[in-house]
Amino acid sequence: MKPLIDLIRPNIWNLAPYSTARDEYSGAIGIFLDANENPYNNGVNRYPDPHQIDLKNMLASIKNVSSSQLFIGNGSDEAIDIVYRIFCNPGKDNVVSIAPTYGMYKVAANINDIQFREVSIKNNNKDCFELDAEKLLEKTDENTKIIFLCSPNNPSGNNLSRTEINKLLCSFDGIVVIDEAYIDFSTAESYSRKLAKYPNLIILQTLSKAWGVAGIRIGLAFASEEIVYFMSKVKYPYNINVLTQDAALNILKQDNDIREMIKIIQRERDELAIRIKSFPFIEKVYASDSNFLLIKCFNPKKIYNFLLKKGIIVRDRSNVPGCESCLRISIGTPEENSTLIKTLLSYELLL
Numbered sequence: 001m002k003p004l005i006d007l008i009r010p011n012i013w014n015l016a017p018y019s020t021a022r023d024e025y026s027g028a029i030g031i032f033l034d035a036n037e038n039p040y041n042n043g044v045n046r047y048p049d050p051h052q053i054d055l056k057n058m059l060a061s062i063k064n065v066s067s068s069q070l071f072i073g074n075g076s077d078e079a080i081d082i083v084y085r086i087f088c089n090p091g092k093d094n095v096v097s098i099a100p101t102y103g104m105y106k107v108a109a110n111i112n113d114i115q116f117r118e119v120s121i122k123n124n125n126k127d128c129f130e131l132d133a134e135k136l137l138e139k140t141d142e143n144t145k146i147i148f149l150c151s152p153n154n155p156s157g158n159n160l161s162r163t164e165i166n167k168l169l170c171s172f173d174g175i176v177v178i179d180e181a182y183i184d185f186s187t188a189e190s191y192s193r194k195l196a197k198y199p200n201l202i203i204l205q206t207l208s209k210a211w212g213v214a215g216i217r218i219g220l221a222f223a224s225e226e227i228v229y230f231m232s233k234v235k236y237p238y239n240i241n242v243l244t245q246d247a248a249l250n251i252l253k254q255d256n257d258i259r260e261m262i263k264i265i266q267r268e269r270d271e272l273a274i275r276i277k278s279f280p281f282i283e284k285v286y287a288s289d290s291n292f293l294l295i296k297c298f299n300p301k302k303i304y305n306f307l308l309k310k311g312i313i314v315r316d317r318s319n320v321p322g323c324e325s326c327l328r329i330s331i332g333t334p335e336e337n338s339t340l341i342k343t344l345l346s347y348e349l350l351l
């Protein structure tokens with residue numbers, strides 16, 4: 001890895017961040033006349049903790065990282081955007097990623113005027129999705145700051161090869177981001193264990209999927225203390241509001257319930273995969289380490305519209321390069337999944 005000073009944009013390296021009233025005095029009790037707030041208590045009249053100390057401590061213990069290696073964003077989208085903003089000079093630098101993958105990496109690159117270079121992970125000979133580190137490295141040049149990976153990958157559903165990821169972590173001299181939004185549905189170990197080994201690693205996770213709180217917007221990044229320092233310097237001071245911080249603390253206390261829910265979703269996924277595979281209009285169900293299935297159908301638009309008419313909304317991915325003829329189906333409750341199967345049975349009867 002290059003020294004961080006050669007990777008961080010010079011203006012960000014030199015940035016003096018906004019100093020909040022709570023930065024200048026952080027005690028919990030007293031008469032607070034320092035932030036021009038309304039003094040009458042309604043539960044949200046005070047600014048939130050800009051450093052999210054309670055939430056970070058709780059997350060750090062659940063995720064087994066130090067709170068100084070933890071960044072909390074307004075959804076993963078904020079973390080993705082900030083990673084671009086701290087490392088990539090607009091109009092000059094580029095990033096390399098895989099295709100197909102999560103669409104936000106490209107959108108955030110375009111917003112920041114960063115060239116986005118894609119490498120297909122579709123192996124047409126074996127009809128599966130496989131990371132080839134060598135191909136990504138070939139796409140890099142002296143202006144490549146970041147390699148963006150997603151594992152388990154959306155929309156393919158599978159874990160990327162650890163051997164190939166490790167090759168990238170060892171041989172690329174810039175930053176490697178691994179988005180683990182779906183890691184809790186996988187049996188694979190999080191790369192958060194490898195932070196000490198790879199100083200160029202940034203891991204993204206979220207409370208939107210397994211933790212079931214997409215509505216409150218909490219995205220996480222794990223990285224070296226130095227990288228987290230620069231990410232925190234760039235974020236809006238109060239990026240996580242009071243209601244979200246409170247709700248997140250409450251949900252994190254219920255981690256046993258969450259683990260039970262994840263087991264049900266995993267079991268439903270595996271059963272649904274077998275069941276869907278058995279329909280004659282399904283060509284293939286891709287292996288999934290996540291909470292959705294990518295299915296290749298003989299007539300995706302027709303199936304999509306049929307399901308839609310019956311009130312079941314799935315994601316049509318058939319226009320995405322590498323996902324030709326594919327639909328993506330999230331795993332629902334057991335009742336929802338059995339309605340899906342019944343509806344597909346009625347589709348079969350029409351053929």
Ligand SMILES: *Cc1c(COP(=O)(O)O)cnc(C)c1O
Binds near residue numbers: 150179209217
């Ligand atoms: C759903 C998803 C996220 C979550 O984004 P949030 O902004 O945290 O809700 C992140 N990455 C991938 C690949 C996803 O599919």
